[in-house]
Amino acid sequence: MDDEADLRELLVITLGRMKLDAQAVGTVSEARRALQENTFDLCLTDMNLPDGDGIELVRHINQHIPELPVAMITAYGNMETATLAMKEGAFDFIAKPVSLDRLRRLVDDGLGIRDKAPSGASLEQLVGEAPSMQQLRTQIAKLARSQAPIYISGESGSGKERVARLIHTLGPRHEKPFIAVNCGAIPSELMESEFFGHRKGSFTGAFEDRKGLFREADDGTLFLDEVADLPLHMQVKLLRAIQEKSIRPVGEAKEFDVNIRIVCATHKDLSEEVVQGRFRQDLYYRLNVIETRVPPLRERREDIPLLVQHIMTRLCQQWQIDAPALSREARDVLQQYSFPGNVRELENILERALTLADGPTIEVRHLQLREQNETPASNGSSREASRPASQPLEDYLQEIEKREILRALDATLWNRTAAAKKLGMTFRSLRYRLKKLGLDQGGDDDENE
Known part of the structure; x- marks a missing residue:
């Protein structure tokens, strides 16, 4: 639809060469009548029309025929009009003087909105x-x-x-x-x-x-x-x-x-x-x-159980292990946690917990949430303040090493190069320790050696 007869004729001829039938009108009222009487796959409208503007038609289509793709023809350099048209529901725009190559691509894109329905995406x-x-x-x-x-x-x-x-x-x-x-x-x-x-x-x-x-x-x-x-x-x-x-x-x-x-x-x-x-x-x-x-995750806490189940299932399938259960206390702690790192932090927490858990149940201690880790050891209440008498020193030191490495990995979103730098060791040394402690997931190296 355009108020310039020459441009309307050019559009009809170009679309005809693309083996597409086109109907050209010159006013908003004629366009509304045509839309009511016929079914179209695509609409092109100019901005300035004798009895209104193209934005009015875009709004009409978006309200009454939302499945119909509509594009705006704008004056050269008039980005404000193009932006407004897309805010109102136009899928794209083309500027005058109309480039035939760009017109063809615009039409292909518009028709593709209906014709190229994706499969498998949900x-x-x-x-x-x-x-x-x-x-x-x-x-x-x-x-x-x-x-x-x-x-x-x-x-x-x-x-x-x-x-x-x-x-x-x-x-x-x-x-x-x-x-x-x-x-x-x-x-x-x-x-x-x-x-x-x-x-x-x-x-x-x-x-x-x-x-x-x-x-x-x-x-x-x-x-x-x-x-x-x-x-x-x-x-x-x-x-x-x-x-x-x-x-x-x-x-x-x-x-x-x-x-x-x-x-x-x-x-x-x-x-x-x-x-x-x-x-x-x-x-x-x-x-x-x-x-x-x-x-953010803290604004949708009711989704935390669903996300935990989804992430745990995916991780256990990747690692080819049986999924452990979360204790009631662990579930409660996750439900109350603020998650400053959002879903990405939840994924890291669960990946770390699966690594640390040595039985069929993930406990609170396996989560090692940030707020827990920031508890000062000087208050005398830290579980890790002293070695249990029954625990061998070598096992105790290995547990400390594993905990500090996991903290560094969590702080760097599991970027091993950055974690090694944070720990003050070489990347090669960190990789050795990850393998030794059973923390290496077999992923790609973060740096080329």
């Missing part, structure tokens, strides 16, 4: 029955159909990447790549190359061509974790890449079109980062078209 992968989790699952189901940028807020360890992956796997891009990158883990001087790629010889150390994350994620989803850690100079380049839907590798003369969905997350308050001048306001509005929040 919202039940998100464990929890708390009202906040039920609301999150409902929101994810809606977000999966859209192509709008999404900002996922939530504390560290709450499951933001899991939500991002679900949005991808439940959407029309599920057969395409899902590329996740931690923005805080890339050195500032390498960011442009990592994101956009480079030509061989474009700088010292560029020994071969590199595609970059944007092109690796082409037709799929790019998940920018900890996006608040991007330096300001990279925020400018990222904003341009998102708006233009094209990137230029370092040392390359031409640009490459990219068709990706951006999903970002951070544990920081991104709006506060904008206020403090650490994050560009224009990029914030471009990324935060739709926001979804992952609740």
Whole structure:
């Protein structure tokens, strides 16, 4: 739908060459009448129309025909309109003058929302029955159909990447790549190359061509974790890449079109980062078209038993062991714990407990919760203040060694390189001790030796 007859004719001809039937109208009222009388697979609407605007039509479709994908045609550079349209329910936008290649990709994406229904993906992968989790699952189901940028807020360890992956796997891009990158883990001087790629010889150390994350994620989803850690100079380049839907590798003369969905997350308050001048306001509005929040575990304590059962089952299957039971006291302690590290901390606690438990039951002492470990030994009440007379000294020392190693691993989220540094030993020495104490899970090494 467009008020320019020439553009309407161009759209009909282009869609016809794609072997698609199209009906063109010039006003909001004509569009509503056509939607009432016919069934469509996709709607394209301009912003400015003689009797209203495209946003009005987007709202109408979202309310009365929510299964119909709708995209907005905007004036060049008018990102405010594009952002508003996607907030109201449009799955994407295209700017004038309309590029036929981009139009074809937009139409393919829109039709794919209906045609490419994923198999095997389920919202039940998100464990929890708390009202906040039920609301999150409902929101994810809606977000999966859209192509709008999404900002996922939530504390560290709450499951933001899991939500991002679900949005991808439940959407029309599920057969395409899902590329996740931690923005805080890339050195500032390498960011442009990592994101956009480079030509061989474009700088010292560029020994071969590199595609970059944007092109690796082409037709799929790019998940920018900890996006608040991007330096300001990279925020400018990222904003341009998102708006233009094209990137230029370092040392390359031409640009490459990219068709990706951006999903970002951070544990920081991104709006506060904008206020403090650490994050560009224009990029914030471009990324935060739709926001979804992952609740911390302490706000959904009723889900703790379900999560414990789910995690224990998975770990025991991986380790090929019989699942031990949790004592009533251990269950009560977990239910009351504050979980500053959220679900990730619960997974670490249970993994550690399975390692320490030497019988069919996990007791409170096997959990070694953070609040317990921080109890000063000087108060005389610590269970570990002195060696029991019946316990051999070698066993007692080995227990202390195991406990300190597990504390370091827990503090570093089981990053063995970081844990070795925290313990003041080499990575090789820590790996030896892990094997000696039966704590080595056979995982990949954290560093190359």
